[in-house]
Amino acid sequence: MRHPDRCLNRRHLLAASLIASLGLPARAATDYPNKQVKFIVPFPPGGPVDTTARAFTQKLAQLWPKGTYIDNRAGGGGIVGAENAAKQAPDGYGLFVGAIHHSVNPSLHPKLNYDIQKDFVPISFAAQFPVFLVVHPSVPAKNVQELVALAKKPDSRLSFASSGNGGGTHLAGELFNMHAGTKLLHIPYKGSAPAMNDVLGGQVPMMFADAPSCLQHIKTGRLRVLGVASPKRSGLLPEVPTIAEQGLPGYAAYSWAALFAPAGTPKEVVQKINADFNTAMRDPEVKQRLYVAGAEAQPGTPEQMAAFLQEELTKWAKVVKEAHITID
Numbered sequence: 001m002r003h004p005d006r007c008l009n010r011r012h013l014l015a016a017s018l019i020a021s022l023g024l025p026a027r028a029a030t031d032y033p034n035k036q037v038k039f040i041v042p043f044p045p046g047g048p049v050d051t052t053a054r055a056f057t058q059k060l061a062q063l064w065p066k067g068t069y070i071d072n073r074a075g076g077g078g079i080v081g082a083e084n085a086a087k088q089a090p091d092g093y094g095l096f097v098g099a100i101h102h103s104v105n106p107s108l109h110p111k112l113n114y115d116i117q118k119d120f121v122p123i124s125f126a127a128q129f130p131v132f133l134v135v136h137p138s139v140p141a142k143n144v145q146e147l148v149a150l151a152k153k154p155d156s157r158l159s160f161a162s163s164g165n166g167g168g169t170h171l172a173g174e175l176f177n178m179h180a181g182t183k184l185l186h187i188p189y190k191g192s193a194p195a196m197n198d199v200l201g202g203q204v205p206m207m208f209a210d211a212p213s214c215l216q217h218i219k220t221g222r223l224r225v226l227g228v229a230s231p232k233r234s235g236l237l238p239e240v241p242t243i244a245e246q247g248l249p250g251y252a253a254y255s256w257a258a259l260f261a262p263a264g265t266p267k268e269v270v271q272k273i274n275a276d277f278n279t280a281m282r283d284p285e286v287k288q289r290l291y292v293a294g295a296e297a298q299p300g301t302p303e304q305m306a307a308f309l310q311e312e313l314t315k316w317a318k319v320v321k322e323a324h325i326t327i328d
Helices: 004-031 048-063 076-086 101-108 144-151 168-180 192-200 211-220 267-281 284-292 302-322
Strands: 037-041 068-072 094-099 120-129 131-135 159-162 185-188 206-210 224-228 255-262
Touching: 037 048, 037 076, 048 068, 048 094, 048 120, 048 255, 048 267, 048 284, 076 094, 076 101, 076 255, 094 101, 094 120, 101 168, 101 302, 120 267, 120 302, 131 144, 131 168, 131 211, 144 224, 159 168, 159 192, 168 185, 168 206, 168 302, 192 206, 192 211, 206 211, 211 224, 255 267, 255 302, 267 284, 267 302
Parallel strands: 037 068, 037 094, 159 185, 159 206
Antiparallel strands: 094 255, 120 255, 131 206, 131 224
């Protein structure tokens, strides 16, 4: 027969243990971060996602006494970095800077070793990289309606350049075809620079170009901008109307970056990171650094990012399927 005092003591110990375990996440959030935080960037240094990450991590290093550092894990269009990030401990010390690629890759690569929704928890949207529809000055169209009319002529052979098959600038063009009922021919390149060079030279008449690759050429008159692919006008060129407001309602295509943590990270830690991250992204210096790089800071909540990610996954899956996009 068990002694009643021993049973009572055992119950007290179990209750104390349960209370302590329930308090762990809260204490973890209070103490967070008590060591250096790693940010995994799945692209090489110098690109738009890496530039965004360096802008906000430098500000976070001022808020977090133990500092931050970036771990560039490039390869596979963002796949290598995502796989590495999914294996990080769910404690808030190994975070992931995802991008538009991670809403497209599931449709292009059905056998991924990670799931962007199941293996990660969203922390916040970070930045938007506007995409502009630009044409060589020899193209007679002055706006989107005129371009659509030109593209629908029986003898039309209009084509558009992109930074690569299955990339954001390619998908923007295919989405345009779906909305406008056009059949613009896709000409893929190995990167934005060679694609832009041929558009500037007139070898390819048009491109859905990210801001860093085209803004300078728009300002010098070497390219004509017809519209911005974002759902709202861009602060980078506020006088340029959206493609949607020029007769293609619902059209929206742009690149983006966002912050994620491995699935299982305590909610209180996610909330702490979100609060500090948003403070960093609203800092005038950070916003200016992103503006110069052709990006617009757009912090938000985990819930907003989760809803946005689902919309992107659904949208690009439809485009990939209807445009028959495959990766060799």
